[in-house]
Amino acid sequence: MFDFMMATAPEISAELGHRLRARRLMQGWSQVELAQRAGLSSGTVKNLEAKGQASLASFIQIVVALGLADDLGELFRLKVVSIAAMEKAELAKRRRAPRRAAK
Structure with a gap:
């Protein structure tokens, strides 16, 4: 099992590319067919699967x-584990970032 917590950004990108390749193959599609369905070049699909490189929009x-769009729904969702964490998350929604000091 891939450990996202211990992986570097390039390792995570490569893993996601491999997982998408596996899903494409499971559906019996070629890279060209997936590219056509996604409205992208086959090179974009190839780069994502082989190197984990693609823009966020292409991904x-x-x-x-x-x-797999439903699988994106849980990404980065705030997970509340206590009342204090829930209050902190609510405050984070309403608070602006501090201004940078003038140089």
């Missing part, structure tokens, strides 16, 4: 074309 287009 999302591929995820949508593969029917």
